[in-house]
Amino acid sequence: MSDGATTASSLRPAVRRRRSPDLASWLPARWSTVLTVYLASRVFSLVLLAVVWEVARLAGVEFRTPGAELSLLDFTTSWDADRYRTIALHGYPAVLPTDAAGNVLPNEWAFLPVFPTLCHLLMVATGMPFSGAALLLSTAFGAGAALVLYRLVDRAVGHRGAIWAVLLLCFGPLGFLFSVGYAEGLMLFLLFGGVLAMQQRRYGLVLACGVVAAFTRPGALALALALAVHLVVRWRTERAAGPSSGHEPAAGASWASSPSASSSPRLRPWPWPWQVLPRRDLVQIVTAGAAVAAAGLAWPVVAHLATGQHDAYLQTEMAWWVDYVGRPGFVPLTPWFLLAGRWLGIGGIALVLALLVLAAVWFTRRSTLRLGHETVAFTASFALYLVAVFLPQQSLFRLLLPLTPLLGAPAVSERPVVRRTLLVGGIVLQPVAVVLLWLYVAP
Numbered sequence: 001m002s003d004g005a006t007t008a009s010s011l012r013p014a015v016r017r018r019r020s021p022d023l024a025s026w027l028p029a030r031w032s033t034v035l036t037v038y039l040a041s042r043v044f045s046l047v048l049l050a051v052v053w054e055v056a057r058l059a060g061v062e063f064r065t066p067g068a069e070l071s072l073l074d075f076t077t078s079w080d081a082d083r084y085r086t087i088a089l090h091g092y093p094a095v096l097p098t099d100a101a102g103n104v105l106p107n108e109w110a111f112l113p114v115f116p117t118l119c120h121l122l123m124v125a126t127g128m129p130f131s132g133a134a135l136l137l138s139t140a141f142g143a144g145a146a147l148v149l150y151r152l153v154d155r156a157v158g159h160r161g162a163i164w165a166v167l168l169l170c171f172g173p174l175g176f177l178f179s180v181g182y183a184e185g186l187m188l189f190l191l192f193g194g195v196l197a198m199q200q201r202r203y204g205l206v207l208a209c210g211v212v213a214a215f216t217r218p219g220a221l222a223l224a225l226a227l228a229v230h231l232v233v234r235w236r237t238e239r240a241a242g243p244s245s246g247h248e249p250a251a252g253a254s255w256a257s258s259p260s261a262s263s264s265p266r267l268r269p270w271p272w273p274w275q276v277l278p279r280r281d282l283v284q285i286v287t288a289g290a291a292v293a294a295a296g297l298a299w300p301v302v303a304h305l306a307t308g309q310h311d312a313y314l315q316t317e318m319a320w321w322v323d324y325v326g327r328p329g330f331v332p333l334t335p336w337f338l339l340a341g342r343w344l345g346i347g348g349i350a351l352v353l354a355l356l357v358l359a360a361v362w363f364t365r366r367s368t369l370r371l372g373h374e375t376v377a378f379t380a381s382f383a384l385y386l387v388a389v390f391l392p393q394q395s396l397f398r399l400l401l402p403l404t405p406l407l408g409a410p411a412v413s414e415r416p417v418v419r420r421t422l423l424v425g426g427i428v429l430q431p432v433a434v435v436l437l438w439l440y441v442a443p
Contacts (some may be wrong), residue, residue: 012374019287022160022416023163023164023167023423024159024160024163024164024413025160026086027163028143028162029154029159031147031150033163034146034147034163034166035143035146035147037146037163037166037167037170038142038146038166038170038178039143040170041170041171041175041178042139042142042178042179044175044427044430045170045175045178045179045430045434046179047177048154048176048430048431048434049072049075049076049176049180049434049438050072051431052431052434052438052439053068053072053075054072055079056069056070057186061439063075063078063439064078064079064439064440064441064442065077065078065079066179071131073129073131073132073135076129076131076134076135076179076180076181077130077131077134077135077180077181078130078180078438078442079438079442080111080182080443081134081180081181081182081375083110083111083155083329084111084115084116084119084134084181084183085110085116085119085130085131085134085181087108087111087113087116087283088116088117088119088120088123088130088133089120089130092108092109092306093107093108093109093307094114094306094307095111095307096309096312096315096316099319102329103315103319103322104312104315104316104318104319104416105319105376106316106319106320107316107319108306109303109312109313109316110313110316110317110319110320112214112215112216112217112218112299113185113215114183114186114212114215115134115137115183115186115216116214118186119133119134119137119181122136122137130181131181134180134181134228135179135180137185137186138177138178138179138180138181138182138183138184138185138186139178139179139185140185141185141186141188141189142177142178142179142184142185142188142189142191143185144185145169145178145185145186145188145189145192146169146170148188148189148192148193148196149162149165149166149169149188149192149404149405149429150162150163150165150166151196152192152195152196152199152375152405153165153371153375153405153408155196155199155372155410156370156371156372156375156408157370157408157413159372159415160413161408161409161410161412161413161414162408164407164408164412164413164419164423165404165405165407165408165413167423168404168407168412168419168422168426169401169407169422171405171423171426171427171430172422172426172429172430173397173425173426173429173430173432173433174397174398174401174430174433174437174443175426175430175443176430176433176434177398177401177440180438182443183216183217184217184398184401185219186216187216188259188401188402188404189218190209190210190212190213190216190220191213191219191220191222191223191402192377192405193205193380193404194206194209194210194213194223194292194378195223195226195374195375196406197209198226198227198230198373198374198378199372201281203227203281203284203287203288204284204288206223206227206288206292207284207287207288207291209223210223210224210288210291210292210295210296211291211292211295214292214295214296214298214299215220215295215298215299218296218385218389219385219386219399219402220292220295220296221292221293221296221297221381222381222382222384222385222402223292223378223381223383224289224290224292224293224296225377225380225381225384226374226377226381227285227289227292228289228290229377230285230373230374230377231273231282231285231286231289231383233373233377234277234285235273235276235277236238236279236435238276238277239271239276248332262374281297299313299371300312300313300314303316314330318330320391320393321335321391324339324342324391324393325339325342325391326339332388333387333388333389335389335391335392336387336390336391336392337349337352337354338391339391339392339393340352349401356387359383362406363376363379363380363383365409365411367409367410367411368406368409368411370409370410371405371406371408371409375405375406378402378405379403379405379406382402382403383403386399386400387433394437394441394442394443395442395443397433397443398435398437398443407422
């Protein structure tokens with residue numbers, strides 16, 4: 001009896017030591033590893049695009065973007081990429097297109113200028129067609145986004161979380177977007193770069209990334225809000241640390257205004273940020289936040305000045321809402337409820353509320369918070385931005401890509417079943433996404 005128990009107990013540690021291999025342990029923590037993963041994913045995505053294009057062409061499928069059937073390269077510049085082509089070659093319309101009733105139709109003012117401008121410059125410099133320039137830039141900036149994402153997550157939770165975040169981004173269902181003429185790679189590179197610079201307290205770089213991102217794709221306002229959260233966190237942290245934090249209080253500031261205050265925590269005053277933070281850092285944070293916020297709100301003003309219509313940008317964006325909810329007035333924080341209520345009734349509104357609660361729970365989990373307050377503040381701010389202004393439709397999946405750093409959280413990267421399911425699911429779903437969200441409808 002005792003011998004059997006002894007034998008069983010001696011075997012138990014050996015069973016515990018038998019762990020399934022972790023892909024992260026096979027991939028060394030080097031930038032070349034990240035690039036290797038990214039290049040492998042580009043081969044995978046390009047093969048998928050080529051197969052779908054060839055099968056569709058042979059089957060006589062009608063391509064939604066004119067000319068997409070001519071070559072694989074033209075196929076990679078469908079949908080929004082075709083809008084970028086128009087901007088790169090002809091600029092923006094001076095007069096908004098309208099239907100017979102005077103309603104604004106979808107047009108190029110919904111697409112920001114940095115990516116098509118870079119394509120135009122590359123076309124002029126090399127003589128290559130737009131399709132080649134757009135694909136080259138998209139692929140290059142996608143590589144940059146993968147490298148910055150790795151560095152961003154690695155600083156917080158280490159190699160395993162970082163490399164899994166990269167794997168799930170590159171081989172996810174929408175990984176093919178880095179092999180088509182879209183601005184997603186550039187936008188992620190700028191946003192992740194801005195958050196990484198915030199972690200490193202390089203606020204001038206945050207400003208540069210944020211301002212350029214504001215004219216690349218909508219959503220840079222999330223970076224400005226994350227900077228505000230970063231300022232509050234630094235203020236509270238360095239105030240709590242007191243003089244031992246290594247920063248001397250500003251002239252005239254004191255950690256306690258009187259002996260009685262210092263002896264009673266309840267009476268201890270809260271010093272202002274300029275009394276706690278280094279003045280240089282405070283000025284840079286406020287300047288960067290204000291500049292990014294101003295840039296994030298500038299494009300509607302540009303559209304107004306160029307077209308003479310004060311709501312040119314808003315009406316252009318809402319022209320894409322017509323098939324889903326008609327032409328309602330725009331009220332922030334209502335689009336999700338509007339769509340859900342229109343199609344699912346009260347149950348849809350309850351579903352949106354449930355999703356918001358689940359999101360709040362996820363963002364406040366200990367595992368998520370290990371990513372650092374900068375990453376959590378940015379991803380939560382970006383999610384808030386989507387809820388505030390975006391009407392959820394098939395493009396929602398693409399717009400969720402800036403939340404990818406969350407996939408590096410230990411709740412994902414340290415659970416084999418979760419990370420494998422997401423990776424295998426992404427690889428399986430990517431060909432489905434290429435067919436449904438590229439061949440037939442816009443992603």
